[in-house]
Amino acid sequence: MRLRALLETDALGLRLLGGQDELDRTVRGVMTTDLRDPSRYLSGGELVLTGLAWRRTPEDSEPFVRLLAGAGVAGLAAGEAELGAIPDDLVGACARHRLPLFAVHETVAFASITEYVVRQVSGERAGDLAAVVDRHRRLMTSGPAGGGPEVVLDLLGTDLDMRAWVLSPTGRRIAGAGEPLSTGAGAALAAEHLAATRGGRRAPHRVALGGTTYSLFPVRVPGHAASPGGQTGELRERALSDWLLAVEADAGEWGAPRLDLLQGVTQLIAVERDRRDAARTVRRRLAQEILELVQSGAPPAEIAARLRVAAPVLLPGRGTAPHWQIVVARVDWDGEGGEGESGAVAQSLLEEILVDPVAAGLESGDRIAVAHSGGEAIALVPMPAPEAPKDEDGTEQAGGGAGGLQADVLLAAVRDPLTAGLADDGRLTLGVSAPVQSAEGLRGALEEARHARRVAAARPGRVCAAGHHELASHVLLLPFVPDDVRRAFTARLLDPLRDYDRRHRAELVPTLEAFLDCDGSWTRCAARLHLHVNTLRYRVGRIEQLTGRDLSRLEDKLDFFLALRMS
CATH class of the missing domain: 3.40.1390.20 (HprK N-terminal domain-like)
Incomplete structure (x- = not known):
């Protein structure tokens, strides 16, 4: 000025x-x-x-x-x-x-003069920086990338003293200059952004977190820049697809030049989003072709040939033939169909979920291949073949360690933000297969992942997952038992013990749990509970007396086990 x-x-x-x-x-x-x-x-x-x-x-x-x-x-x-x-x-x-x-x-007051000058000077600098951002965007659109969003975020920090980060819908850091946000802070900001978008509130969204105010700007997916208050399905898709720009500042105190600057930054980041999505096209097509062969019952030799083509793209530089794992995801909305839209949203979410939550950068998901068919997204996940365990003489043992993705681990870092984005009318369910070693196992792995997803769908909650190991245990059956049957079964077996514990503080229910967990071993159970074996025998006898059951019989042990799991 x-x-x-x-x-x-x-x-x-x-x-x-x-x-x-x-x-x-x-x-x-x-x-x-x-x-x-x-x-x-x-x-x-x-x-x-x-x-x-x-x-x-x-x-x-x-x-x-x-x-x-x-x-x-x-x-x-x-x-x-x-x-x-x-x-x-x-x-x-x-x-x-x-x-x-x-x-x-x-x-x-001197403070009034100071505030006026600072505001004017800051606005001028923001206008100058906006021109830099616009030139950078044009360079990236018309030719080789000029450094990506990191360069502009660094300019925001050095010229306007604004710390900023680009976050995925789950709060994972994609870009940012300076000190990174913690995983918890990123997830919390993403959850606030998703909830605000689903509520149709106008951006930027201001959030107070840990004593710091952040302003959240959506980075619109091309073709989905509708204004707040749009159609319900449109808001759903935007909420679960948009990246966001999180700025450590209160946008409510800004003038028009600075708001225009941040809008220019989000447009630049959208260019990078386009590039990232274009780079995933090849991997998506590979996954689609392989899964179509699997579902159509193609000969294993034909599927294996296609896998050999896919392996160098998904696992570059690896000479060992990989193992494969299949993950199936589905997004369902209350009261409406919309399978086509839900399939695309499920595909985008599954690609994000499969990225390591601590991985940063635009290329952190470059080994993820996800197809979608109808309302279902299907991921073909390559993994380096695990080393088989060896005997003392160095001979490989049969059936090496399975390893692979675990259903609960996949959702641990993303459950809260996705729950906010799904609000009160959406659900995300996910199923994970066991790793398979060859093309012959892919069809079974696909069916296994679909069965696991149906188990997850029978559970309460907006974001649920189940793994292959749950298909071979009581966990498979419990979600499908009607609630009234569950309550009656557990009440008949456990209520007498709970009433006795309440009156006498006898700890019969914890004793029962420990006894079953120790496979009925008196010695191990007594050691775990720090009891004399005779005291343990007295407690087990009281359990049998109150319930009319015999804990030496397999059938009664199984009934108690299931009752404890359903309670």
């Missing part, structure tokens, strides 16, 4: 006392001081505000003004509250050193 702008603002109430010919000087900042020598704190271009407490005699004005002029300040504004009027010796010193001098009326 220019010095003359101060005189054009009536609210500041400034009067020019000298320096009419110097009003085109540029103001780059503001400083309030009553030091006799403030020069070491000046860098040039400041408007200096002073209450004149440094002036004890008329001779003090000349050295003070000389120091300011030598530091290259833009102008001096002196308050009238201390002396009632600006002394002539100060006016004369400023005239000799060609330093513009303003009088500040006693009713005007």
Whole structure:
């Protein structure tokens, strides 16, 4: 801003006392001081505000003004509250050193002048930076990438002192300059953003987290830039697909230039989003072709040939034939169909879920191949073949460790933000197969993942998952038992024990759990509970007496086991 702008603002109430010919000087900042020598704190271009407490005699004005002029300040504004009027010796010193001098009326606070100057200067710098952002965006659109969003986020930090990060819908860091957000903070911001978007609130969304205010700007998926208050299905898709730009600042205090700047930054990031999605097209097509062969019952040799083509793309640089795992995901909405839309959203979410939550950057998901058919998304996940365990003589044992993806682990870092995005009308269910070693096992793995997803769908909650190991145990059956049957079964077996524990503090239920967990071993169970074996025998006898069951019989042990799991 220019010095003359101060005189054009009536609210500041400034009067020019000298320096009419110097009003085109540029103001780059503001400083309030009553030091006799403030020069070491000046860098040039400041408007200096002073209450004149440094002036004890008329001779003090000349050295003070000389120091300011030598530091290259833009102008001096002196308050009238201390002396009632600006002394002539100060006016004369400023005239000799060609330093513009303003009088500040006693009713005007220095803080008001400081706030005005800072706001104007910041707005000008934001406008200049907006031009840089726009040039950067044009370069990235028309030619080779110019450094990606990291460059512009770094400019925001260095030029405007704004820390900013690009986050995925689950809160994973995609880009950011400086110190990274913690995983928990990223997930919390993503959850707030998803909830605000589903609620149709206008961006930017302001969030207070840990005593810090963040402003959240959506990075719109191309073709989905509708305004808030749009159709329900449109809001759903946007909420679960948008990236977001999180800025450590309160956008409610910004003017139009800075808001325009951040809008330009989100458009630039959208260009990178386009590039990322285009890069995934090949992997998506590979997954689609392989899964179509699997579902159509193609010969294993044909599927194996296609897998050999896919392996170098999904696991570059690996010479070992990989094992494969299949993950199936589905998004369902209450009251509507929309399978096509749900399949695309499920595909986008599954790609995000399969990325390591601590991995950062645009290319962190470059080994993920997800297809979608109808309302279902299906991921073909390659894994390096695990080393088989060996005997003491070095001979490989049969059936090496399975390893692979675990259903609950996949959702651990993303459950909260996705629950916010699904709100009260959506569900995400996920099923994970066991790893398979060849093309012959892929059809079975696909069916296994689909069965596991149906087990997850029978559970309560907005975001649920189940793995292959749950298809071979009681866990497979329990979700499908009606609630009234569950309650009656557990009440008949466990209520007598709970009532007795309440009255006598006998801890019969914990004793029962430990006894079953130790496979009925008296010695191990007594050691775990720090009891004498005779005390344990007395407690088990009391359990049998109260329930009419015999814990030496397999059938009764199984009934107790299931009752405890359903309670």
